[in-house]
Amino acid sequence: SQQGEEDPQALSIQEGENATMNCSYKTSINNLQWYRQNSGRGLVHLILIRSNEREKHSGRLRVTLDTSKKSSSLLITASRAADTASYFCATDAPYSGAGSYQLTFGKGTKLSVIP
Amino acid sequence: GAGVSQTPSNKVTEKGKYVELRCDPISGHTALYWYRQSLGQGPEFLIYFQGTGAADDSGLPNDRFFAVRPEGSVSTLKIQRTERGDSAVYLCASSPYFSPTSGNEQFFGPGTRLTVL
Numbered sequence: 517s518q519q520g521e522e523d524p525q526a527l528s529i530q531e532g533e534n535a536t537m538n539c540s541y542k543t544s545i546n547n548l549q550w551y552r553q554n555s556g557r558g559l560v561h562l563i564l565i566r567s568n569e570r571e572k573h574s575g576r577l578r579v580t581l582d583t584s585k586k587s588s589s590l591l592i593t594a595s596r597a598a599d600t601a602s603y604f605c606a607t608d609a610p611y612s613g614a615g616s617y618q619l620t621f622g623k624g625t626k627l628s629v630i631p
Numbered sequence: 632g633a634g635v636s637q638t639p640s641n642k643v644t645e646k647g648k649y650v651e652l653r654c655d656p657i658s659g660h661t662a663l664y665w666y667r668q669s670l671g672q673g674p675e676f677l678i679y680f681q682g683t684g685a686a687d688d689s690g691l692p693n694d695r696f697f698a699v700r701p702e703g704s705v706s707t708l709k710i711q712r713t714e715r716g717d718s719a720v721y722l723c724a725s726s727p728y729f730s731p732t733s734g735n736e737q738f739f740g741p742g743t744r745l746t747v748l
Contacts, residue, residue, distance in 0.1 A: 551739075558741040560739070561737070617662070618676040618687065619664075
């Protein structure tokens with residue numbers, strides 16, 4: 517089952533603009549991560565934010581996390597055509613001493629950056 | 632260094648046939664995951680290995696699906712009596728040993744696209 521829901525499902529912007537994608541989830545988390553996927557194949561890890569963090573930056577990426585609202589946002593500044601891809605948020609549950617550290621993904625946001 | 636590799640990249644089979652999908656994780660990574668991604672959806676967890684043992688197989692949809700990792704490195708996902716609904720991209724990921732206080736970044740392979748006719 518999917519834990520997260522990304523919003524919007526699809527986003528089309530001009531090169532140079534900022535892109536903002538949102539993710540909501542349902543249960544308590546340990547960490548939240550964002551991944552990028554090109555052409556429906558392998559995922560590339562972008563950034564991880566822990567449940568006790570509120571904001572994190574990496575290059576042109578900025579991630580925020582609001583655990584009270586169970587939501588996160590990913591901001592890509594000064595977008596480029598090469599940023600065109602699908603973006604997924606993924607959560608893992610708080611450590612319980614049993615089970616795995618599986619990631620639970622949302623359905624993704626398809627970003628198109630027009631040159 | 633080399634990333635996670637998966638073979639074959641594409642597999643077309645007929646309904647009822649048996650298939651094996653292979654994953655070669657990053658050297659030294661003890662944790663290995665299999666996910667399945669249907670068109671327009673995010674990946675869904677199938678099974679997790681810590682070393683050689685399947686620590687969590689709660690995501691396997693039914694007993695037609697089975698996975699092994701006999702030497703704690705390469706893993707094979709096996710699907711018996713394939714059905715059209717098994718068509719999807721099967722993704723493998725690996726990560727270093729997980730500690731509760733650290734993150735859980737997973738490194739994904741390119742996937743195997745399985746088509747059952």
